[in-house]
Amino acid sequence: MQHRVAAxxxxxxxxxxxxxxxxxxxxxxxxxxxxxAWTDFDIGADRYLATGELLTExxxxxxxxxxxxxxxxxxxxxxxxxxxxxxxxxxxxxxFDQFINLRPIxxxxxxxxPLANKRPKDIDFVVVRENTEDFYVGIGxxxxxxxxxxxxxxxxxxxxxxxxxxxxTDADELAYQIGVVTRPGAERAIRYAFDLxxxxxxxxxxxxxxxxxxxxxxxxxxxxxxxATGYPDVRTEFNFxxxxxxxxxxxxxxxxxxxxxxxxxxxxxxxxxMIQGGLGLAPGxxxxxxxxxxxxxxxxxxxxxxxxxxxxxxxxxxxxxxxxDHLGEHEAAAAVLRAIERSILDGYVTRDMGGAKKTSxxxxxxxxxxxxx
Amino acid sequence: MQHRVAAxxxxxxxxxxxxxxxxxxxxxxxxxxxxxAWTDFDIGADRYLATGELLTExxxxxxxxxxxxxxxxxxxxxxxxxxxxxxxxxxxxxxFDQFINLRPIxxxxxxxxPLANKRPKDIDFVVVRENTEDFYVGIGxxxxxxxxxxxxxxxxxxxxxxxxxxxxTDADELAYQIGVVTRPGAERAIRYAFDLxxxxxxxxxxxxxxxxxxxxxxxxxxxxxxxATGYPDVRTEFNFxxxxxxxxxxxxxxxxxxxxxxxxxxxxxxxxxMIQGGLGLAPGxxxxxxxxxxxxxxxxxxxxxxxxxxxxxxxxxxxxxxxxDHLGEHEAAAAVLRAIERSILDGYVTRDMGGAKKTSxxxxxxxxxxxxx
Ligand SMILES: CC(C)[C@H](C(=O)O)[C@@H](O)C(=O)O
Ligand SMILES: CC(C)[C@H](C(=O)O)[C@@H](O)C(=O)O
Numbered sequence: 001m002q003h004r005v006a007a008x009x010x011x012x013x014x015x016x017x018x019x020x021x022x023x024x025x026x027x028x029x030x031x032x033x034x035x036x037a038w039t040d041f042d043i044g045a046d047r048y049l050a051t052g053e054l055l056t057e058x059x060x061x062x063x064x065x066x067x068x069x070x071x072x073x074x075x076x077x078x079x080x081x082x083x084x085x086x087x088x089x090x091x092x093x094x095x096f097d098q099f100i101n102l103r104p105i106x107x108x109x110x111x112x113x114p115l116a117n118k119r120p121k122d123i124d125f126v127v128v129r130e131n132t133e134d135f136y137v138g139i140g141x142x143x144x145x146x147x148x149x150x151x152x153x154x155x156x157x158x159x160x161x162x163x164x165x166x167x168x169t170d171a172d173e174l175a176y177q178i179g180v181v182t183r184p185g186a187e188r189a190i191r192y193a194f195d196l197x198x199x200x201x202x203x204x205x206x207x208x209x210x211x212x213x214x215x216x217x218x219x220x221x222x223x224x225x226x227x228a229t230g231y232p233d234v235r236t237e238f239n240f241x242x243x244x245x246x247x248x249x250x251x252x253x254x255x256x257x258x259x260x261x262x263x264x265x266x267x268x269x270x271x272x273x274m275i276q277g278g279l280g281l282a283p284g285x286x287x288x289x290x291x292x293x294x295x296x297x298x299x300x301x302x303x304x305x306x307x308x309x310x311x312x313x314x315x316x317x318x319x320x321x322x323x324x325d326h327l328g329e330h331e332a333a334a335a336v337l338r339a340i341e342r343s344i345l346d347g348y349v350t351r352d353m354g355g356a357k358k359t360s361x362x363x364x365x366x367x368x369x370x371x372x373x
Numbered sequence: 374m375q376h377r378v379a380a381x382x383x384x385x386x387x388x389x390x391x392x393x394x395x396x397x398x399x400x401x402x403x404x405x406x407x408x409x410a411w412t413d414f415d416i417g418a419d420r421y422l423a424t425g426e427l428l429t430e431x432x433x434x435x436x437x438x439x440x441x442x443x444x445x446x447x448x449x450x451x452x453x454x455x456x457x458x459x460x461x462x463x464x465x466x467x468x469f470d471q472f473i474n475l476r477p478i479x480x481x482x483x484x485x486x487p488l489a490n491k492r493p494k495d496i497d498f499v500v501v502r503e504n505t506e507d508f509y510v511g512i513g514x515x516x517x518x519x520x521x522x523x524x525x526x527x528x529x530x531x532x533x534x535x536x537x538x539x540x541x542t543d544a545d546e547l548a549y550q551i552g553v554v555t556r557p558g559a560e561r562a563i564r565y566a567f568d569l570x571x572x573x574x575x576x577x578x579x580x581x582x583x584x585x586x587x588x589x590x591x592x593x594x595x596x597x598x599x600x601a602t603g604y605p606d607v608r609t610e611f612n613f614x615x616x617x618x619x620x621x622x623x624x625x626x627x628x629x630x631x632x633x634x635x636x637x638x639x640x641x642x643x644x645x646x647m648i649q650g651g652l653g654l655a656p657g658x659x660x661x662x663x664x665x666x667x668x669x670x671x672x673x674x675x676x677x678x679x680x681x682x683x684x685x686x687x688x689x690x691x692x693x694x695x696x697x698d699h700l701g702e703h704e705a706a707a708a709v710l711r712a713i714e715r716s717i718l719d720g721y722v723t724r725d726m727g728g729a730k731k732t733s734x735x736x737x738x739x740x741x742x743x744x745x746x
Contacts, residue, residue, distance in 0.1 A: 141588045141589075181692075
């Protein structure tokens with residue numbers, strides 16, 4: 001059996017960690033009888049700086065031939081914040097309509113959490129982040145400005161009516177950002193969360209801020225309520241985003257599946273990453289069940305460690321386990337996760353986790369562990 | 374010397390905690406030679422349910438005669454989320470142009486934090502939350518819908534151009550929310566933060582998400598950079614909001630003054646409240662230096678504990694200390710905070726902090742402590 005998988009190492013430490021991940025996945029394949037044919041893409045800052053290209057038409061055409069992309073990280077000190085993130089990472093998520101951003105928050109055995117008195121059994125939930133709407137749609141003064149003057153005028157007009165203010169019309173003086181939630185967009189993410197919960201502890205928590213951003217999150221709640229009626233044995237709960245940051249820290253054991261719009265998902269999954277031991281241990285999947293999905297560590301490209309072979313590859317390896325799950329290789333996926341746990345319990349870890357191993361050493365070690373664990 | 378102060382107990386446990394706070398402040402006045410003339414307002418859910426009134430013209434006229442409002446909490450199970458929050462709390466913040474929401478994040482001696490290995494010296498910073506703009510302006514599909522159809526059409530149009538989609542025109546299907554940041558709005562908040570930092574550890578961290586919500590937070594960063602040039606001896610730093618939730622948990626000692634737009638401020642100050650020991654210990658000030666300011670615990674109205682005399686009043690008493698500072702009674706303000714600390718160290722606390730004292734007992738106890746501490 002052969003799987004074809006695209007790989008984008010990306011920037012900074014991205015290529016090193018993806019290399020480690022590939023080694024582990026290949027080895028899992030040897031054990032479980034499949035073979036991965038990797039196709040590498042040179043998408044990232046270097047190419048952008050050399051050619052001005054972010055995600056090209058050709059990249060898209062080629063990537064669309066794969067059901068899975070293994071992604072390292074994006075971001076470079078030489079490029080203004082936002083350019084690569086929007087032009088590459090978000091562009092892939094949006095273009096391939098990867099409407100689920102799935103982030104397991106799970107404290108593995110042997111990992112230290114910054115929370116006092118919390119153990120692995122207390123920290124084990126999943127965040128389903130809607131991944132194509134909300135304030136990530138990229139519509140605001142700059143976008144509209146390029147296109148036309150009409151929106152700017154409408155927003156100014158609304159703003160001054162709302163506040164009885166007279167805002168100066170110099171373009172620099174007022175910026176606005178528009179978030180959009182649609183019924184079908186919210187529904188498919190929420191439904192995914194309920195399906196997941198049905199196979200877990202049967203509880204879904206919606207995280208929003210419907211008491212203030214009532215327009216978008218009012219619709220979100222309506223959709224949530226509608227979807228919930230189809231799952232009578234799943235318990236449901238609404239949390240405001242501000243409150244949920246407290247409960248993640250105080251009572252993570254309350255959560256099973258958390259579903260949330262894009263921007264709040266971004267925020268609470270970083271907090272979730274920290275309680276599960278930090279960014280070195282936090283994977284994410286950008287999923288389009290019927291298209292091209294992408295699996296990545298949720299951390300950034302840490303340019304200053306580039307080429308030093310010191311970065312913790314576990315988040316990336318874990319993302320690889322999610323990728324295997326996505327390919328239907330569930331046994332192999334589980335073995336990869338067991339190998340990660342074994343390696344942590346043995347203290348075979350990088351320095352951020354108190355060890356002294358190199359990125360490549362961890363890759364090699366896990367590749368060997370995964371054969372037997 | 375007499376100070377006139379408005380008091381709004383509000384809903385749920387609000388009246389009990391404000392009563393405790395008043396007692397402490399009155400007592401501090403006796404020691405430091407001032408007297409507070411309280412004027413109570415019956416703004417809240419009960420009046421709303423009886424009369425339909427939220428914040429009336431007359432309330433506004435009367436409240437505007439005061440430089441300070443002592444506020445309990447708002448929110449009631451009998452009313453849909455958002456109505457009271459927007460119609461009362463946010464209405465006061467916006468109407469009186471309370472552009473600073475000031476939230477000290479400080480772990481007091483003797484208080485337990487959910488973070489492992491963190492002590493009072495590690496958790497001591499201030500969040501300056503911009504309080505009148507951003508996604509709190511209340512402009513979105515519903516607001517616009519009531520007013521006119523034009524914006525909805527423009528947003529749909531932008532959305533479909535952005536995604537090449539054809540979104541159905543049924544009003545229920547697409548909701549949008551508009552956030553606004555203006556240069557003067559951002560500037561006054563950022564300047565306040567720098568002034569504060571100049572009198573503290575001389576470091577300001579801006580928290581935004583300029584890599585994705587580039588329209589509003591791009592302007593925010595530009596303003597931050599401009600303001601910073603006027604404070605050459607204050608160190609500055611940009612953090613993305615997702616990352617900052619991690620550092621609050623992992624390295625709270627990094628922060629001195631944090632300045633952030635309204636919505637992210639809402640989120641990170643709840644997280645801040647938790648690391649300083651929970652909502653029972655988190656005060657906030659809504660400040661218009663030249664107008665009417667409002668001081669409140671940042672927690673909600675906890676309707677189910679209403680009338681039980683069990684709620685922790687310390688956040689409210691601490692908010693009272695901020696109110697005294699605002700009135701220029703700095704010595705009294707400091708004494709109130711010392712009384713809180715003394716009481717905690719003595720274990721004279723409510724059950725959320727491991728004690729068995731009642732709300733009113735704490736009020737009485739602090740009123741007596743503040744005379745000598
Ligand atoms: C890099 C950035 C655009 C991205 C996001 O905001 O989604 C990241 O923070 C993430 O969570 O994957
Ligand atoms: C009650 C709510 C409207 C309010 C807010 O979002 O500002 C609260 O969470 C706060 O932080 O004071």
